[in-house]
Amino acid sequence: MIRFENVSKKYGQTLALDEINLEIKQGEFVFVVGTSGAGKSTLLRVLTREILPSNGKVMVGNTDITKYKDKDIPLLRRKIGVVFQDFKLLDDRTVFENVALTLEVLGKNDEEIAKTVEHTLKLVEIWDKRNLFPRQLSGGEAQRTAIARAVVGKPDILLADEPTGDLDPKTAWGVIQLLNEINSWGTTILMATHNQEIVNTLKRRVIVIKKGKIVKDSKEGKYE
Amino acid sequence: MNRAFQFAKRNIRRTPFQAIAAIMVMFLTFLALIIFLILAAGSQAALRYFESRPQAIVFFKEGTTNQDISTIENALKQEPRVIYTKYISKEAALKIYKDENKSDPALAELVTASILPASLEISTKNPEDLSIMAETLKKEPVVDSVAVPEDVVQTLTQITTIIRTVGGATVGFLMVFATLVIIMIIGFKIRLKRNEIEILRLLGASPGFIRNPFIIEGIFYGAIGAIFAWIVSYTMLWYFTPFLSAYLEEVKLLPVNPLFMLEILGSSILLAVIVGGLGSFSAVRRYLKI
Numbered sequence: 001m002i003r004f005e006n007v008s009k010k011y012g013q014t015l016a017l018d019e020i021n022l023e024i025k026q027g028e029f030v031f032v033v034g035t036s037g038a039g040k041s042t043l044l045r046v047l048t049r050e051i052l053p054s055n056g057k058v059m060v061g062n063t064d065i066t067k068y069k070d071k072d073i074p075l076l077r078r079k080i081g082v083v084f085q086d087f088k089l090l091d092d093r094t095v096f097e098n099v100a101l102t103l104e105v106l107g108k109n110d111e112e113i114a115k116t117v118e119h120t121l122k123l124v125e126i127w128d129k130r131n132l133f134p135r136q137l138s139g140g141e142a143q144r145t146a147i148a149r150a151v152v153g154k155p156d157i158l159l160a161d162e163p164t165g166d167l168d169p170k171t172a173w174g175v176i177q178l179l180n181e182i183n184s185w186g187t188t189i190l191m192a193t194h195n196q197e198i199v200n201t202l203k204r205r206v207i208v209i210k211k212g213k214i215v216k217d218s219k220e221g222k223y224e
Numbered sequence: 225m226n227r228a229f230q231f232a233k234r235n236i237r238r239t240p241f242q243a244i245a246a247i248m249v250m251f252l253t254f255l256a257l258i259i260f261l262i263l264a265a266g267s268q269a270a271l272r273y274f275e276s277r278p279q280a281i282v283f284f285k286e287g288t289t290n291q292d293i294s295t296i297e298n299a300l301k302q303e304p305r306v307i308y309t310k311y312i313s314k315e316a317a318l319k320i321y322k323d324e325n326k327s328d329p330a331l332a333e334l335v336t337a338s339i340l341p342a343s344l345e346i347s348t349k350n351p352e353d354l355s356i357m358a359e360t361l362k363k364e365p366v367v368d369s370v371a372v373p374e375d376v377v378q379t380l381t382q383i384t385t386i387i388r389t390v391g392g393a394t395v396g397f398l399m400v401f402a403t404l405v406i407i408m409i410i411g412f413k414i415r416l417k418r419n420e421i422e423i424l425r426l427l428g429a430s431p432g433f434i435r436n437p438f439i440i441e442g443i444f445y446g447a448i449g450a451i452f453a454w455i456v457s458y459t460m461l462w463y464f465t466p467f468l469s470a471y472l473e474e475v476k477l478l479p480v481n482p483l484f485m486l487e488i489l490g491s492s493i494l495l496a497v498i499v500g501g502l503g504s505f506s507a508v509r510r511y512l513k514i
Contacts, residue, residue, distance in 0.1 A: 048426060071431075078428035088423050092238060104227055105429040149427075 001026040001188055002047065002157065007056030009042055009212075016042040017053065018212040024190065026156070029183045031199045032192045033223045034209035040192035043209065044159045047190070048080055049073045060157070078106060081150030081187075085162035087142045089134040095121065095145045096130040102153045120152040124178055140171035144178065151182055158182060160191040164198065172198065199223040231437035232444065235413060242409050243445065249405045250449020250500070251456075253398040254492050258457040260391035261488055262480070267384040279354050280361075281371045282344040288366040293342060296364060300346060305357065308347035314340050341368060399499055402449075406442045406503025407510070414438060414511040421512065435508045442504025446496030454489045461485075 002024040009017040016039050024030055032040045045051045046058055049065055057064045065076055081102075089098050096117055103113045121127040124144040134142055143163060150158055160179060164172035176198050183189045193199060199206055199222065206221030207214055236243045284293060293311060300306045312320070317340040325331045348354050358370040414421070424434050465479050 050426075074425075074428040074430045076428070077426060082426050088419070088426075090420055090423065101424070102427050105424065105427045105433060107227075153427075 001028075001061065002190070003057075003059040004043075004046075005057040005059070007046065007053045007058060009039075009046065009051060010054045015212050017046070020056070020212075020214060022207065022214060022217070024188060026188055027183070027186050029180070029189045029202070029204045030191070031202075031204060031206045031221070031223070032190060032209060033194070033199060033206060036194075038209045039212040040209055041161055042212075044082075044161050044190065044192055047157070047159060048077055048082060078153060079156050081153065081155040081158040083143070083146050083150045083158065083160040083163045085165035087134070087146040089142060089145055089149075091134050094131050094133055095126060095137070095141075095148075098134070098145055099148045099152050102149050106153050116152060117148075120148045123181075124148045138171070139167045140174055143167060143171075143175050147175070147178055147182070151187065155187065157188045157190065160189065160193075162192055162194065164193065164195055169197070176202065196223045228433070228436035228440055232440035235417075235437055235441055236444065239413065239416075242413065246406065246409045246445040247449050247452070250402055250446050250496060251452045252449075253395075253402040253499075254450040254453035254496060255457060256398050257395045257495070258453055258488055258492060260387070260395050262457065262461065263387050264384070264391060265484065267380065267387050271380045271384050279347050279372070280345070280358050282346065282361050283341040283368045283371070284343065284366050285368045286341070288342065292366045293344065296361070296366070297344060300344070300357075303357075305348050305350070305353040306346055307349050308345075310345040312343045312345060314338065314342050317341070317343065399495075402446075403499050403503040403506070406445060406500055407507045409445075410438050410442050410504045410507035411511045413441070414507060435512060438508050438512070439501060439504045442500040442507070443497050444500070446498075446500025446503075447493055450492040450496035451489070454485075454492055458485055 002022075004020045004022040007017055007020040008015065018039075020043065032043060034040050042051060046053050047060070047065075049068060053066060056066070058066050060076065060079070068076060090101070093101070099117045099120060100113050103116060108116070117130075118127065121130055124147055126141055126144050126148070129137060129141055129145075134145070137145065147163070158179070163179070164175055167175060172195065179189055179191065180202070203220045205219050206216070206223060208216035208221075208223070282296070297309050297311055300309050314337040318335065318337040321335055321340065322332045346357065348357055354372055358372045361367050361370050421434055461480055469479075
């Protein structure tokens with residue numbers, strides 16, 4: 001599904017990723033852990049082609065995305081949902097409109113959008129909040145909206161960059177359970193996090209990054 | 225594309241003051257343009273009118289025979305600079321005199337055909353040829369005098385040139401100004417929507433999906449400004465028509481042909497679409513790095 005082959009990324013003299021070799025199978029739930037500045041976010045941003053690696057190949061399916069031309073990048077991003085720590089919702093749009101945005105980008109018609117957004121908002125249990133604006137939502141509701149927006153287009157891969165970073169433990173668990181459920185549909189999830197408790201409780205594959213290098217990759221790993 | 229229109233509509237609705245400012249700038253620009261076009265067309269038509277009228281009148285000495293006048297008229301007809309000649313006999317001159325003084329019968333009664341000279345009205349293609357022709361004709365022994373009302377044409381030619389030059393320069397300046405204002409407003413909006421653009425990019429929006437609403441927005445400001453300017457200028461023209469008609473007297477310029485005004489509307493909208501589109505396209509190229 002996803003394969004990194006000798007991927008490095010340099011910012012001037014700083015090595016953000018150092019010879020990363022990694023394979024993630026379809027349907028896996030993978031935690032990427034490490035301290036701030038370890039290279040977790042860079043790894044995710046390489047996958048969305050926000051960043052072009054300095055060396056190496058990044059295979060998504062059978063395609064090396066480092067070879068993508070600029071005009072092909074939107075096609076790649078339509079296959080990948082992204083969730084951020086700060087939600088990145090549009091303040092001037094309602095929950096419904098924020099989620100609908102993904103489908104508008106995909107060129108769906110209004111009828112299809114209405115049906116799919118309703119279905120997704122019910123799945124993430126915020127259908128009753130559909131007419132509220134982001135500022136009227138709690139942190140957990142805002143993150144559920146962001147997750148709904150990321151998955152409404154049925155992407156193959158979901159990248160979550162510290163999705164629980166700004167949430168209290170109880171709300172964070174709600175979000176993790178939701179991601180777990182999305183993973184059970186067959187979506188590959190790659191989640192960057194600091195949260196030891198979540199990683200250790202879920203017992204999924206854990207990749208530890210330190211100074212841009214993978215220092216540990218364990219199947220039912222722990223974050224120590 | 226439908227979605228692009230929806231996004232553009234939302235952008236406009238959510239920043240109404242910028243939209244009003246952009247429309248007002250475009251309105252002023254196109255108001256100036258339309259007024260200039262009307263003035264240019266009007267002065268051109270007036271010039272044509274005066275040019276088509278007998279510009280010089282050759283008066284013949286008493287006792288000049290019809291044969292002499294015919295010889296001169298035929299010679300003038302061979303002259304490529306002359307476009308029109310008309311012989312006015314003494315009797316015809318009296319009729320014209322009487323018609324012009326209908327309101328004062330005493331004046332009309334005092335004059336007889338014998339005291340009015342026979343004359344020849346001539347027009348030239350170019351007003352500047354008139355004095356040359358007049359000088360040539362004055363040398364003819366049967367010619368008494370030549371009246372050249374060239375001042376009207378000369379003044380009108382000057383006015384037309386001034387309108388074209390000043391109006392053209394003003395409109396050119398305003399077009400550049402309007403394009404820069406559109407660049408500024410759309411550029412500002414792009415900066416304001418940085419987060420939205422970033423999110424759209426991450427969701428896989430194509431460059432066209434992100435750019436088109438901004439370009440449509442620029443075109444919309446231009447087109448609405450031009451339409452308002454046309455409505456206002458047509459209303460003003462319609463309102464002042466009675467006054468201007470009286471002032472212009474025999475020069476039949478008013479009321480303006482509605483087809484001409486529709487042509488102005490069409491060309492203004494086309495130009496507005498170009499200015500608005502060009503402005504927003506430049507802003508998108510300059511500020512929207514996708």
